[in-house]
Amino acid sequence: xxxxxxxxxxxxxNLHGQERDxxxxxxxxxxxxxxxxxxPDVLLIAGDIFxxxxxxxxxxxxxxxxxxxxxxxxxxxxxxxxAGNHDSGSRIELPAPLMRRLRTHALGRVLWLDDGVLDVERxxxxxxxxxxxVLGWCLALPFLxxxxxxxxxxxxxxxxxxxxxxxxxxxxxxQKRKKGQALIAISHAHMAGGSVSEDSERSLIIGNVExxxxxxxxxxxxxxxxxxxxxxxxxxxxxxxxxxxxPIPLSxxxxxxxxxxxxxDCEGDKLVSVKPLLIPRAVxxxxxxxxxxxxxxxxxxxxxxxxxxxxxxxxxxxxVRVRLDEPQPDLRNQIExxxxxxxxxxxxxxxxxxxxxxxxxxxxxxLIELDQLSPQELFSRAWLDNYGSEVDEQTLQDFASLLxxxxxxxxxx
Numbered sequence: 001x002x003x004x005x006x007x008x009x010x011x012x013x014n015l016h017g018q019e020r021d022x023x024x025x026x027x028x029x030x031x032x033x034x035x036x037x038x039x040p041d042v043l044l045i046a047g048d049i050f051x052x053x054x055x056x057x058x059x060x061x062x063x064x065x066x067x068x069x070x071x072x073x074x075x076x077x078x079x080x081x082x083a084g085n086h087d088s089g090s091r092i093e094l095p096a097p098l099m100r101r102l103r104t105h106a107l108g109r110v111l112w113l114d115d116g117v118l119d120v121e122r123x124x125x126x127x128x129x130x131x132x133x134v135l136g137w138c139l140a141l142p143f144l145x146x147x148x149x150x151x152x153x154x155x156x157x158x159x160x161x162x163x164x165x166x167x168x169x170x171x172x173x174x175q176k177r178k179k180g181q182a183l184i185a186i187s188h189a190h191m192a193g194g195s196v197s198e199d200s201e202r203s204l205i206i207g208n209v210e211x212x213x214x215x216x217x218x219x220x221x222x223x224x225x226x227x228x229x230x231x232x233x234x235x236x237x238x239x240x241x242x243x244x245x246x247p248i249p250l251s252x253x254x255x256x257x258x259x260x261x262x263x264x265d266c267e268g269d270k271l272v273s274v275k276p277l278l279i280p281r282a283v284x285x286x287x288x289x290x291x292x293x294x295x296x297x298x299x300x301x302x303x304x305x306x307x308x309x310x311x312x313x314x315x316x317x318x319x320v321r322v323r324l325d326e327p328q329p330d331l332r333n334q335i336e337x338x339x340x341x342x343x344x345x346x347x348x349x350x351x352x353x354x355x356x357x358x359x360x361x362x363x364x365x366x367l368i369e370l371d372q373l374s375p376q377e378l379f380s381r382a383w384l385d386n387y388g389s390e391v392d393e394q395t396l397q398d399f400a401s402l403l404x405x406x407x408x409x410x411x412x413x
Contacts, residue, residue, distance in 0.1 A: 001127065001135040001182060002038065005262040006031070007046035007227030008246040010086065012059030014051075015285075015317055016347040020248065021058060022313040026282035027247045028066045031261070034277060036073055038263060041129050043070070043077060046227030046244065047084025047143055047188030049092065064095070071102040076130040082142040083108035084188040084227055089142055107140040110148050110165060118165060120172040127184065136182030136222070136266065139169050143188040143228075159212070162189075166216045174220055180268040182222040190228055191235045214241055222271050223264055231257050232276065240271050247279050252319045252348070255285050283314055286344060289321030290352065293334070296322050300338040307343060318344040322351050375403055 011024055035043065050059055070077055081104070083092040089108025096106045111119040125138040149161030173183050192211040214235045217224045224241040231254070232245035244262045249255055260276040288299050300320070320335055328334070332349060339346055379399050383391040 001042070001129060001266045002040040003042040003044060003127075003184065003223070003225075003264040003266070004031075004035070004038075004040045005044045005046065005223075005225040005242065005244045005264055006247065007044075007188070007225070007244050008048040008084070008230055008250075009045070009063075010048055010051040010246065010248075010250055011062050012051045012055040013250060015251075018317065018345070018347050020283075021062070023248045023282045024059075024062060027279060028062065030279060031247075032066070032069055032073065034261070035070055035077065038277075039074070040263065041076070041078065041135065042127050042138070042184075043079045044138075044184070044186050044225045045079070045081035046186050046225050047082050048086045048227055049081060049084065050087050052086060053088040053091065055091075067099065067102055067104050071104070075103075076128075077103060078125075078127055079104040080125055080138050080140060080186055081106050082140050082186055082188055082227075085143045087143070092142075105138075105140070107142050109142060110144065118168045120169055123169055124173055124176060127182075134178075134181065136184055136269070137173050137177055139173050139183060139185040139221070141166070141169070141185065141187040141189075162212060163216060170218060170220065177269075182266045182269045183220055184223050184225065184266075185217055185221050186225045186227075188227040191226065191241070214238065217241060222266055222269055223274075225262075225264075230254055232260055232262075239274055242274065248281070248283075249285050252285055252287055255287065284316040285319070286316040287319045287321060290323050290350075291321075292323050292325075293328065293331075296320065297334060297338045300335065300342070303339070303342045303344060305341050305343060310343065316344050318346045319348040319350060320346065322349065324351055324353055326353075376400065 009024065009027075013020055013024075049063060067079060070079065079099075079102075081092070083089040087108065092106050092108035099106055105125050107123065111122065113119050123140045125140060126134045127136040127138055128134050144162050144165060146158050146161075149158065149165055170183075177183060190211045192213050222240065224235075226235070226241065226243045229243045230246040230250060231243070233243050235241040235243070242262060245257060245260060246254070247259050247261070249257060249259065258276070259279045259281065261279065263273075263275045263277055265272045265275075288303075289296050291299065306315075318339075322331070322335075324331075328351075331351065335349060336346065376396065376399070380391050380396070383389075383395070
């Protein structure tokens with residue numbers, strides 16, 4: 001059995017106000033070509049399919065057009081996709097009855113039966129080959145929110161609730177599988193030890209809740225396809241537990257990331273190989289600086305001029321980082337003037353005052369934009385400014401609970 005593992009598409013994302021439809025369209029076209037070339041039995045999409053719980057219509061059209069095109073060219077392909085923390089679980093599942101006709105399974109939530117038992121049947125999906133023979137089973141684990149895994153017989157411990165969901169699902173899968181069938185888990189979670197992007201991954205660790213241990217997936221699981229962390233990586237060095245990473249850089253902190261999907265080959269219930277297929281970058285992200293303003297302007301003027309025959313959609317996105325001795329009211333005008341006729345698209349100016357150190361002097365503090373701060377960081381800063389002391393752990397947990405409630409309400413389509 002051959003599988004493709006991908007995640008964190010973030011369709012509908014914009015980069016500091018700029019749409020990225022061209023980049024996503026380029027990736028999806030590339031992926032269709034790889035599906036035709038490599039002929040996998042299964043495509044796994046491990047969450048954060050959309051960038052927001054209420055994605056723009058264009059982003060939804062991109063997803064469903066891709067699924068239809070993939071089915072048209074490869075009618076025997078099975079697609080499994082799960083909701084991530086950026087997605088609305090109910091929205092992901094809404095068209096599920098129609099998508100099943102295209103051999104596509106969409107799982108957004110875990111559900112419980114009236115007797116408090118996990119509804120494992122909806123989370124266990126057969127993985128057939130082109131001839132219809134079931135070669136394995138997929139354990140689908142969408143992003144697990146506290147309200148879904150606490151209460152009833154599970155108690156109020158979020159980590160313990162997640163552990164019990166995994167135990168129940170793995171036990172049911174082992175009962176269902178036949179000899180030689182692989183178990184493939186797909187999950188959207190932050191695993192302990194994972195390397196996190198600076199500013200484009202919404203934290204899943206709230207209050208005193210820790211990242212999840214890899215021991216949740218015992219040795220009966222052939223492969224674990226993870227989503228959430230945008231940098232491709234193994235978990236604890238294990239070949240069988242992996243993040244595929246995002247297909248495009250979702251922030252300037254991800255400029256150096258390799259972007260890829262993973263091709264997984266299994267023989268029976270054994271993992272044979274995991275091979276990265278590198279995704280060509282349709283649009284580069286480029287940084288200039290940090291440097292003093294005079295030096296920075298010279299660097300900008302030295303950038304390549306616009307080629308009138310080149311595709312404007314492929315011009316790099318540019319972040320300019322400048323060090324200032326004092327405020328410059330016309331900073332943007334100076335930078336934009338230096339970029340006149342240059343083959344880049346300016347999307348962000350990041351300024352900091354020179355001599356940044358202790359931060360005691362207002363003129364020595366780094367200028368931080370709001371979109372660089374998580375809600376927890378913003379709350380902590382506001383608390384410190386208002387009360388003159390660091391926020392305590394219990395208050396942070398209370399804030400986290402309120403934030404979860406707001407996010408759940410916003411998910412309703």
